[in-house]
Amino acid sequence: MSNLIAARAAMGSTLAFHIIFASLGVGLPVLLCVAEGLGLRNGDTVWYALARRWSQAFSILFVVGAVSGTAISFEMGLLWPRFMGFASSVIGTPFAMEGFAFFTEGIFLGLYLYGWDRLSPRAHWLCSIPVAVGGTASAFFVVTANSWMNSPTGYTAVNGKVTNVDPLGAMFNPGTPSETVHMILASYQVAAFAVAAIYAVALLRGRRTTYHTRGLLLPMAFGTIVAPIQAYIGDLSAKMVAHTQPAKLAAMEGLFHTVAGAPLRILGIADPNTQQTNFSIEIPKLLSWLAYGDPNSVVKGLDAFPRADWPNTLLVHLAFDLMVGTGALMIVLPIWFWFLYYRNGRTIPESRISKVMLWTAVLTGPLAFIALEAGWMVTEIGRQPWIIQGVMRVADAVTPVPGAGLTILLVFMLIYLVLTVALVYLLLRLARQRPKAAEPDAGAGNSATAAQA
Amino acid sequence: MFILASVGSATASFLANICAGLVGAGLIAYAVLGGADFGGGVWDLLARGPRMEQQRAAIAHALGPVWEANNVWLIYVITVTWTTFPVVYASVSTALFIPIVLALVGIVLRGAGFGLRSQYARNAEMAVAWGYIFNGASVIAPFLLGALAGGLAGGHIHVHNGVVSANYWTTWTTPFALTCGAFAVAICATLAATYLSVEAKTDNNLPLAEDFRIRALLAGAVTAALGALAALLAAFESPQLWSGLIGKALPLSLGAMLIGLATAYALLAQRFTLARYLVAGEMACILAAWAVAQYPYLIIPDVTIGNASAPESVLLAATLASAAGMLLLLPSLWYLFYIFKARPHDAPRQTAAQLADQGYRLAFPPTEEPTSGRADH
Numbered sequence: 001m002s003n004l005i006a007a008r009a010a011m012g013s014t015l016a017f018h019i020i021f022a023s024l025g026v027g028l029p030v031l032l033c034v035a036e037g038l039g040l041r042n043g044d045t046v047w048y049a050l051a052r053r054w055s056q057a058f059s060i061l062f063v064v065g066a067v068s069g070t071a072i073s074f075e076m077g078l079l080w081p082r083f084m085g086f087a088s089s090v091i092g093t094p095f096a097m098e099g100f101a102f103f104t105e106g107i108f109l110g111l112y113l114y115g116w117d118r119l120s121p122r123a124h125w126l127c128s129i130p131v132a133v134g135g136t137a138s139a140f141f142v143v144t145a146n147s148w149m150n151s152p153t154g155y156t157a158v159n160g161k162v163t164n165v166d167p168l169g170a171m172f173n174p175g176t177p178s179e180t181v182h183m184i185l186a187s188y189q190v191a192a193f194a195v196a197a198i199y200a201v202a203l204l205r206g207r208r209t210t211y212h213t214r215g216l217l218l219p220m221a222f223g224t225i226v227a228p229i230q231a232y233i234g235d236l237s238a239k240m241v242a243h244t245q246p247a248k249l250a251a252m253e254g255l256f257h258t259v260a261g262a263p264l265r266i267l268g269i270a271d272p273n274t275q276q277t278n279f280s281i282e283i284p285k286l287l288s289w290l291a292y293g294d295p296n297s298v299v300k301g302l303d304a305f306p307r308a309d310w311p312n313t314l315l316v317h318l319a320f321d322l323m324v325g326t327g328a329l330m331i332v333l334p335i336w337f338w339f340l341y342y343r344n345g346r347t348i349p350e351s352r353i354s355k356v357m358l359w360t361a362v363l364t365g366p367l368a369f370i371a372l373e374a375g376w377m378v379t380e381i382g383r384q385p386w387i388i389q390g391v392m393r394v395a396d397a398v399t400p401v402p403g404a405g406l407t408i409l410l411v412f413m414l415i416y417l418v419l420t421v422a423l424v425y426l427l428l429r430l431a432r433q434r435p436k437a438a439e440p441d442a443g444a445g446n447s448a449t450a451a452q453a
Numbered sequence: 454m455f456i457l458a459s460v461g462s463a464t465a466s467f468l469a470n471i472c473a474g475l476v477g478a479g480l481i482a483y484a485v486l487g488g489a490d491f492g493g494g495v496w497d498l499l500a501r502g503p504r505m506e507q508q509r510a511a512i513a514h515a516l517g518p519v520w521e522a523n524n525v526w527l528i529y530v531i532t533v534t535w536t537t538f539p540v541v542y543a544s545v546s547t548a549l550f551i552p553i554v555l556a557l558v559g560i561v562l563r564g565a566g567f568g569l570r571s572q573y574a575r576n577a578e579m580a581v582a583w584g585y586i587f588n589g590a591s592v593i594a595p596f597l598l599g600a601l602a603g604g605l606a607g608g609h610i611h612v613h614n615g616v617v618s619a620n621y622w623t624t625w626t627t628p629f630a631l632t633c634g635a636f637a638v639a640i641c642a643t644l645a646a647t648y649l650s651v652e653a654k655t656d657n658n659l660p661l662a663e664d665f666r667i668r669a670l671l672a673g674a675v676t677a678a679l680g681a682l683a684a685l686l687a688a689f690e691s692p693q694l695w696s697g698l699i700g701k702a703l704p705l706s707l708g709a710m711l712i713g714l715a716t717a718y719a720l721l722a723q724r725f726t727l728a729r730y731l732v733a734g735e736m737a738c739i740l741a742a743w744a745v746a747q748y749p750y751l752i753i754p755d756v757t758i759g760n761a762s763a764p765e766s767v768l769l770a771a772t773l774a775s776a777a778g779m780l781l782l783l784p785s786l787w788y789l790f791y792i793f794k795a796r797p798h799d800a801p802r803q804t805a806a807q808l809a810d811q812g813y814r815l816a817f818p819p820t821e822e823p824t825s826g827r828a829d830h
Contacts, residue, residue, distance in 0.1 A: 036805070039808065039812070044812075045808045045809070045811040045812030045815055046812045046815055046816050047812065048805065048808040048809040048811070048812040049809050049812030049813045049815075049816055050812070051809070052805075052806070052809035052812075059568075059572075060568065060569075060572055062521070063521070063564060063565060063567075063568030063569070064565065064568075066521050066524065066564060067560070067561040067564035067565050068561070069528075070524060070527065070528060070557075070560055070561065070564075071557055071560075071561050073528055073531050073532065074531070074546075074553060074557045075557075076535075077535065077542050077543060077545075077546030078546050078550060078553060078554065078557075081542075081543040081544070081546045081547045082543065084535055084539060084542055084543045084546070085539050085540055085542075085543030085544075085615060086539075087539075088535040088536060088539040088542060088543075089536055089537070089539045089763030089764060089767045090767070092532060092533075092535050092536020092537070092539070092763070092767065092771065093536055093767065093770045093771060093774055095532040095535070095536065096529070096532045096533055096536055096771055096774050096775065096778070097774050097778065098532070099525065099528050099529045099532045099533075099778070100529075100774070100777075100778030100781060100782060102525055102528065103522065103525045103529070103778070103782050103785075104781060104782070104785060106521045106522040106524075106525050107522045107782075107785045107786060107788075107789045108785065108789075109521065110517075110518040110519055110521060110522055110789055110793075111518070111788070111789055111792060113518070114517055114518035114793065115518075115792060115805070116804065116805050116806035116809065117800075117804045117805075117806040117807075118792055118793070118800065118801075118804065119792070119801065119804065119805060120801035120802075120803060120804065120805070121803060121804070121805045121808055123801070124804075124805035125805070130785070162764070163764060164764070164766075165763070165764045165766050165767045166766060167766060167767055167770035168770070209816055209817070210816060211812075211816035211817070399546070399547060399550070400547065401547055401550045401621065404550060407554060408554065411554065411558060415558065415561060415562065415565075419565055419569075422565075422569050422573075422579075422583075423569075426569070426572050426573070
């Protein structure tokens with residue numbers, strides 16, 4: 001395996017791992033904040049019980065998110081020192097800001113997780129707000145850097161060195177508004193549909209208590225609000241890609257030939273050798289209309305770019321369709337849910353159709369994660385062979401240290417594999433436990449000793 | 454034109470120094486706070502005697518709420534370094550690839566080990582296994598970070614026109630670098646034992662406070678011996694650092710020694726709180742002495758603050774972002790440490806945990822959970 005391929009595999013796999021926990025770290029605090037806020041306002045302690053249960057799960061997940069994120073900040077330099085040497089002054093400022101946002105999240109999360117028996121209910125709830133705001137702000141700042149890699153602005157390059165850096169101009173590059181919001185909403189969707197799936201399982205198993213019902217209602221409501229906005233932002237994002245990265249758009253859509261009135265292709269095998277996308281469902285002129293607002297506009301196909309500069313069409317096209325399809329499911333499922341719920345006098349019915357709906361909700365949980373990964377693959381693999389679109393190739397960015405990529409790939413795959421096994425075990429055990437009072441939250445200080453202290 | 458240009462470069466140079474100062478301050482914060490978390494892992498490994506379990510519980514209790522926040526100082530240091538001194542970050546990541554990867558493994562496993570061990574509290578074997586991972590990683594990570602620092606000062610990393618040349622192994626395995634690593638572990642252990650003795654004292658657990666006080670004294674003695682050895686080796690292996698330590702950084706070098714002695718006195722006299730401030734000051738003073746001694750070099754002998762800094766606009770943005778961030782951060786940190794580390798204050802009349810307990814009872818009346826006792830023990 002060449003150092004480049006190994007380095008890409010290492011970066012890709014560690015990011016794919018981190019993104020799961022990072023997204024939950026952005027989305028779950030919103031659910032915690034709302035659930036506890038409802039409990040505080042209405043004096044309804046069942047909301048508190050739910051928030052505490054979620055906080056137990058979150059304390060496990062956050063550890064992994066924090067350590068894998070630390071690893072990534074090192075890996076950027078370890079694997080791509082030439083990229084960092086060139087670009088880090090341009091995209092560093094948002095990373096430094098991300099540091100502070102993450103600091104805020106970490107500090108108040110410490111207060112939140114360990115403060116259950118040290119803080120008054122009001123102070124405890126107030127701590128959840130900076131956790132949620134800090135998480136979302138972190139996501140914003142980090143993704144501005146990625147969006148700069150897709151549409152770099154805010155500097156001039158002279159002899160391979162950057163000058164005239166405008167940090168704000170780099171941060172607010174053309175891709176920033178749509179890409180950052182798209183990622184933040186995706187994090188919300190992942191958290192919402194993952195939690196909904198867990199309580200859908202409980203309801204299917206006949207646990208139809210207020211506690212379990214609310215455990216489904218709140219994330220479902222969250223998902224209901226977010227999913228349609230995501231569709232709109234996703235469309236904006238694709239229009240921006242059409243503008244700044246036409247080759248990526250062509251790969252996403254499996255479009256090999258430049259054509260006026262381009263069709264939208266759903267599914268199919270985009271084969272770069274035959275330059276055909278076979279077995280796809282074609283909707284005439286829809287891509288031209290979606291990308292440029294005119295059904296007869298010309299959309300650049302991959303033939304407009306040198307063959308060496310094509311991303312992996314097969315992967316990018318299918319990943320894109322997988323993401324869009326799951327996005328559609330996340331719009332339909334809540335509508336279906338609320339229809340059944342309200343028709344049955346604001347309770348979840350026990351009918352067969354309701355069971356099918358709940359099973360769909362169970363499936364949507366893992367699908368939301370798959371859509372998250374697929375979307376990330378579209379933006380990263382779709383940018384290949386560039387690390388900075390049109391400016392620097394990944395091959396020119398990779399470390400000269402021999403065996404570096406393979407070392408990081410093997411070491412971190414092993415560590416993350418062990419962590420995954422440990423996490424899955426812990427989360428399953430947490431899910432199996434009957435919710436019970438005086439559960440030690442994060443283990444260290446159990447309630448009794450902490451209350452005495 | 455000439456005057457304008459020199460004014461511009463004076464501002465740039467001033468900002469570059471500010472940014473180097475921010476990196477240094479971030480490192481000191483990480484060392485004083487995060488260093489103690491590593492030291493906690495060292496004492497977890499060395500826990501022994503009749504109060505072994507109490508020692509471990511005190512360590513877990515002390516680290517729990519703060520280690521994730523403390524870890525963010527490292528991320529701050531890295532991001533400010535790569536933003537304001539891109540060449541440094543890129544060169545160090547290449548030249549010291551091996552110790553950085555190993556330190557990173559240590560940092561990841563320390564966090565994961567600590568977090569997961571407490572979650573496995575009811576499964577003894579798993580808890581022991583994750584405990585060893587936490588312990589081992591807590592020794593490895595500061596050792597490698599210390600060796601890294603020694604490697605940077607050793608003068609064997611050459612950077613010309615952005616191209617790095619260094620030996621991937623010998624740069625950080627010199628006697629000086631390895632002694633720096635051992636010194637880092639020892640001083641982290643001293644910090645942790647001192648902090649832990651204060652917390653045990655606050656909880657009125659006097660025998661436990663005594664355990665940690667003695668450990669702090671022993672670790673402090675080891676730290677002093679390793680510090681003397683490192684200084685001696687620096688005279689031979691890193692003459693530039695050495696001449697700085699006995700030259701422009703002399704007040705800080707002497708200050709570090711005096712504070713070290715004062716810490717020993719405070720511990721002997723059982724002045725716990727004083728010892729806590731002194732030992733933190735000791736750590737800060739050592740790092741400051743090193744930084745001043747090396748100034749203006751970031752990587753000896755080729756990279757300086759002047760020739761490695763990013764464009765002025767970037768330095769300004771990083772400085773302003775840091776200033777704004779600190780306004781947000783410092784009060785938040787104060788609140789975190791006030792709630793978990795200050796003297797015990799009156800618990801609120803009602804806590805969020807009590808409401809959650811009520812909620813559980815409301816949602817699951819006791820009759821509904823006949824088997825809960827078994828699941829818990």
